[in-house]
Amino acid sequence: xxxxxxxxxxxxxxxxxxxxxxxxxxxxxxxxxxxxxxxxxxxxxxxxxxxxxxxxxxxxxxxxxxxxxxxxxxxxxxxxxxxxxxxxxxxxxxxxxxxxxxxxxxxxxxxxxxxxxxxxxxxxxxxxxxxxxxxxxxxxxxxxxxxxxxxxxxxxxxxxxxxxxxxxxxxxxxxxxxxxxxxxxxxxxxxxxxxxxxxxxxxxxxxxxxxxxxxxxxxxxxxxxxxxxxxxxxxxxxxxxxxxxxxxxxxxxxxxxxxxxxxxxxxxxxxxxxxxxxxxxxxxxxxxx
Numbered sequence: 283x284x285x286x287x288x289x290x291x292x293x294x295x296x297x298x299x300x301x302x303x304x305x306x307x308x309x310x311x312x313x314x315x316x317x318x319x320x321x322x323x324x325x326x327x328x329x330x331x332x333x334x335x336x337x338x339x340x341x342x343x344x345x346x347x348x349x350x351x352x353x354x355x356x357x358x359x360x361x362x363x364x365x366x367x368x369x370x371x372x373x374x375x376x377x378x379x380x381x382x383x384x385x386x387x388x389x390x391x392x393x394x395x396x397x398x399x400x401x402x403x404x405x406x407x408x409x410x411x412x413x414x415x416x417x418x419x420x421x422x423x424x425x426x427x428x429x430x431x432x433x434x435x436x437x438x439x440x441x442x443x444x445x446x447x448x449x450x451x452x453x454x455x456x457x458x459x460x461x462x463x464x465x466x467x468x469x470x471x472x473x474x475x476x477x478x479x480x481x482x483x484x485x486x487x488x489x490x491x492x493x494x495x496x497x498x499x500x501x502x503x504x505x506x507x508x509x510x511x512x513x514x515x516x517x518x519x520x521x522x523x524x525x526x527x528x529x530x531x532x533x534x535x536x537x538x539x540x541x542x543x544x545x546x547x548x549x550x551x552x553x554x555x556x557x558x559x560x561x562x563x564x565x566x567x568x569x570x571x
Contacts, residue, residue, distance in 0.1 A: 464497065
């Protein structure tokens with residue numbers, strides 16, 4: 283698929299590399315602080331080592347209306363462990379000592395607004411974050427947010443829904459940088475067995491609205507999903523399946539070191555399978571000369 287990316291951000295450079303190799307990208311979402319921030323640090327490194335192209339760190343929120351039960355429970359565990367936006371930014375700063383993988387902060391608007399837009403943007407950029415996605419903020423209400431975040435060199439990523447008209451897709455794309463996040467289906471987050479039959483038509487409409495790379499999320503969990511998306515999109519966002527791996531292996535008030543190790547191994551195994559699908563079969567695109 284043809285798209286245009288900028289080289290000034292780490293996210294843009296990552297998509298350029300993927301385009302050059304003809305490879306579908308994998309964006310990995312996990313909830314920061316689930317079950318602890320130290321565990322999250324290890325999870326990010328394990329995912330990056332296994333091939334994740336971009337990491338989305340979810341900021342836990344007490345009323346995560348866009349999320350399904352899996353991520354809602356992860357938010358509850360993270361809040362219970364004392365996770366805050368300030369602590370997540372400190373985690374990003376710490377991660378930058380060990381990895382260059384692009385990091386997107388995935389948050390509801392309230393935590394960002396409480397910190398203050400300019401303070402948040404400065405702190406996120408200084409910590410080494412690369413982009414921000416506010417799940418409950420529309421382009422029409424985002425002028426101040428976009429000004430603050432863009433001024434610090436961070437990409438502003440917005441969600442495009444299946445119900446979006448062509449005109450609205452164009453508006454969302456015009457407000458986005460880094461990539462356009464296309465929601466594969468209506469409803470909340472959560473792993474699904476199959477993709478929506480309407481997704482190819484939605485992605486064709488999105489492609490007509492933007493030259494940005496297109497990432498597809500909500501319901502993506504299996505290598506087969508990645509294989510299908512290879513001919514349609516530029517990246518697949520995998521979230522609930524990874525959060526489920528963490529919940530299965532390392533839930534509880536005080537997970538043991540062995541449990542954290544098991545969660546790291548499960549995340550790495552899933553990511554490796556997704557990347558194998560992204561590098562072969564239907565996912566493979568002709569590399570640039």
